[in-house]
Amino acid sequence: MSFIINRRQFLKTVALSAIATEIATEFRQIAIANPFLKTPSKPPRLKVGDTVGLINPASPIDAKDIAQVQQTLASLGLKVKLGKHLLDRYGYLAGSDRDRASDVNAMFADASVKAIVAVRGGWGCNRILPLLNYPLIQASPKILIGYSDITSLLLAIYAKSGVVTFHGPVGTSTWNPFTVDYVKRILFNGEAVTMQNPPNASFKAEIITPGKARGKLVGGNLSVLVAMVGSSYLPDWRQSILFVEEIGEEAYRIDRMLTQLKLAGILEQISGFIFGQCTDCQPKDNQPSLTLSQVLREHIQPLGIPAWYGSQIGHIKDKFTLPVGVPVEIDANRNTIRMLESSVK
The missing domain is CATH 3.50.30.60 (LD-carboxypeptidase A C-terminal domain-like)
Structure with missing residues (x-):
């Protein structure tokens, strides 16, 4: 009799364990599928005196554009670090895919860089998505801001790493009082505006x-x-x-x-x-x-x-x-x- 009871208890335990495992698996699947159950990874806010990395992952720029962007960011109290391939040219692209991607990865890997600003859009970001180091980005979340063709980076990095990105001005945008006000309140002050x-x-x-x-x-x-x-x-x-x-x-x-x-x-x-x-x-x-x-x-x-x-x-x-x-x-x-x-x- 005790053998039968123990066997029943054993089978009941196994069944409950299987149900619990199934439920846990289901909840994990729901958590993966439901964006409200996933907590996004938020980058540290900007502070006056921080260093911002400049990248150009799409179309080429001129040296005069760099000077303009440096002046704009300096007016916000920020220092600037230039991407190694910032002024590269390869036809209608700002350098080879590998080099443009390496600048993105390098800025996320550089502990001295607190945020990353794309200088301009154009075309080319889609081409470098397979070359980005998403585990690195996930481990070192930083503010990345831009728009237009930079949409590729914003969406891919959020999708692959869970890091919040920012659709806002590129370096060569018009950083007027309206635009700067939102940049300061959201990226510096951390306001929920x-x-x-x-x-x-x-x-x-x-x-x-x-x-x-x-x-x-x-x-x-x-x-x-x-x-x-x-x-x-x-x-x-x-x-x-x-x-x-x-x-x-x-x-x-x-x-x-x-x-x-x-x-x-x-x-x-x-x-x-x-x-x-x-x-x-x-x-x-x-x-x-x-x-x-x-x-x-x-x-x-x-x-x-x-x-x-x-x-x-x-x-x-x-x-x-x-x-x-x-x-x-x-x-x-x-x-x-x-x-x-x-x-x-």
């Missing part, structure tokens, strides 16, 4: 679908993002707020790119949508065209998620600094992006 277009903004925001939503903030330049679809360098889109911006693309091209996001199943996963500015996106030669507003409404309204067009994001002088990977709440009625926590330590 609410971003809203100023009353005197040149572009009036348009509501696509009213309402509020919460999610991890992800996005960047639309064409660069679309060029990454199908790769392993994009983050999980579930419960995310997608923001995009563009320059020099007519409405039919925006239509084509949003259609690709739709067909890839990305749009149906997001919780909210923000289209920033579309600079120089008018139809050419008076050709018949849908308006950009029509295109956005046709793609986004059926999703039934809060959305608007016209935020201070893009190839414009007055830019928000957007933390990629940080939880936010958006309000389409008021056109606001409210950070729910600091993006730096």
Whole structure:
């Protein structure tokens, strides 16, 4: 009899253990899949006197551009360290893929460098994604800021390492009071700010679908993002707020790119949508065209998620600094992006 009881107890213990293992595995899978259950890795905040590394991972620049960027960063109380291959040229690229990637890796490996600023965008960042040292980046999180083609680095580093990155000015941007104010409050002060277009903004925001939503903030330049679809360098889109911006693309091209996001199943996963500015996106030669507003409404309204067009994001002088990977709440009625926590330590 005792043998039967012990055998029953044994089998019961094994069954419970198997169930517990299955539950634990399920929770691990949920934690991996659900961005709200993953804690992003936040880089240390900037301080006056810190050294900032300059990289140029996309298109080439001139020496005069470096002097301008050094002056801009010096006005913020920052020192500058130049990437080894900063002035390289290889056709329309700022040096070979390996050299451009090595500058990125070197800046993350350099303990004296506290933040990394891309000098300009252009084209080329997608090419170096397989060459980046993501375990190194994960072990040494630092502020990385830029926009346009730098979208590739921002999204890939967040997706692969979990480190929060920043969609904001590149070195050659216009660092005016509006732009600098957000850089200081978010990267230096560590504030959880609410971003809203100023009353005197040149572009009036348009509501696509009213309402509020919460999610991890992800996005960047639309064409660069679309060029990454199908790769392993994009983050999980579930419960995310997608923001995009563009320059020099007519409405039919925006239509084509949003259609690709739709067909890839990305749009149906997001919780909210923000289209920033579309600079120089008018139809050419008076050709018949849908308006950009029509295109956005046709793609986004059926999703039934809060959305608007016209935020201070893009190839414009007055830019928000957007933390990629940080939880936010958006309000389409008021056109606001409210950070729910600091993006730096």
